[in-house]
Amino acid sequence: MKLKSHLNNVIQDAFLKAGIEHAPLSVSEATKPEFGDYQFNGAMALSKKLGKNPREIAQNIIDHLDLTGILAKAEIAGPGFINLWLNPLWIATQCHTALSDKRLGVSTRENPIKVVVDYSGPNMAKQMHVGHLRSTIIGDTLANLLTFLGDEVIRQNHIGDWGTQFGMLIAYLEMKDEDGSVSLKDLEQFYKDAKGEFDANADFADKAREYVVKIQSGDAHCLTLWQKFIDISLGHCEEVYEKLGVNLTREDVRAESFYNEELPKVIESLAEKGTLQESNGAQCVFLEGDEIPVIVQKGDGGYLYATTDLAALRYRAQVLGAKRISYVVDARQAGHFKQVFRVAKEAGFVPEDVKLEHIGFGTMMDKSGKPFKTRDGGTVKLIDLLDEAVIKARETINNKEDYSPEQIETLAKIIGIGAVKYADLSINRESNYIFNWDKMLSFEGNTSLYMQYGYARIQSIFRKFDANVSGEIIIGDALEHRLATMLLRFEDILERAAIDASPNQITNYLYDLVTLFMRFYEQNPMLKEGVDEQTKMSRLQLADLTAKTIKQGLDILGIQVVDKL
């Protein structure tokens, strides 16, 4: 239900009838219940243009407003606000329709586009650490969201599988263990050991350097070893994705090395366009207004990540045909992407109409506000963090005696992983955020557990009711009115979140929805004595739609629900 769009049409219609010529202006949600459901503030904005006082304009609009369909009432307030009340009958009908729809009334795009979402991007030389968490879950949510709305989403996992450190790693792999599966169990340690050997053993260091050259020149033996190393390392990542419930597969992997043979061509193309300049031995693109150039080829002939990113941009725009390319990468790389995007457009690698965006995010901090580290200052492995989340979740539910150990385990995973993801997704993407176990695993406040509790509570009602729900939805009081309206806002919220790539708009909505439902639940009994049949059926349907909306919303965030907590 594109609620706002419907309301805007009504307003626009009134514009026409009132003889106001102006580009469409949008309604917004009312800031308070006393001010109705929606408000239109355009009269004030029009005041200067039309040379009339805003209240007069507002009155003119109201006089021509259709109050027979969506709207029930409109009032002028303050300097020229128009407060709008939705028609309860209309709301009820829409909720009823949404309930019978698998997509809860959310339409699919009329004009879907191809969108590349680049996220996660772990380095194969090391185990995934907390630094990859945000990219992985924000990116996955964005991909889920756009898929749900109907876009053709192409997930791209730009893994780091190339570079000098791989010479060292595969040389060590060969020396240490033919099979590889044993010694790679702990990649972090493997890396440290290899580095240790590199520093201590001159022969080994030579061999490592030799291997770098060999891989890059396509030596079959070295490439086989390298491939083996990547396979195992990627396997570790997939274990993490599995635990996280993230929808990334091998098919989504387009590694750095995938673009290798494109790199010289990128340089060539830039040279042809005449944008390339040599500076201190390196090949650079100087952008107007930027002091620092984009270096695309080092003095020694090697390529840099800007080169790879340019190749990837060209591939995504020209081969994959993407119209929107979103990079979910740490905010600190804003400068890099700004430059690379400009170069890509100016060089014609990416057509003008393709939207390039860097979806930046802040750093994860500990309780004291410092970057998240282990006690001894090392990076926290993602897998350890997730395991700890499950353990902590288990502690919060260990007083449940009617569950089997298996059920507890399943529940702990859903709660623990959900908490980690929700905590991250529920804060503004661009700011740093404080990682706090106690807060994220709480039943209170804006947490996944509170949403899951709300959902389970509704399921409990239906377990008890255990019959078919039928009949109409009747908006009986102000709370039902608000709840029903909130439910109809779902699509608008998703749409907004998709445009801004900001999952926290979804979590904010879900939190408001669940809070509202809890109040409704306290005040509007369904199965208690003395509730007439019609009211019962109506309220049950509102509860049902609430539960389905929570479930769908969390599903987009990659978080599961359970019928019983």
Next chain:
RNA sequence: GCGCUUGUGGCUCAAUUGGAUAGAGCAUCAGACUUCGGAUCUGAGGGUUAGAGGUUCGAGUCCUCUCAGGCGUACCA
């Protein structure tokens, strides 16, 4: 130095992108029918939105300056 970015109750975060009296949750205090799941709900106190100017009908939001923090600043990714 230059550039980007952040600053909102004691703490953690919102604020529909310029709208009405800046909202939640923790924490504190006070309440709720022998509970459709009390893992809940209701209420109270707590704010000069870092500071100073400006733009306009209207500013937490936009502009300028100041203060304080974070990050980035050519051959790592």
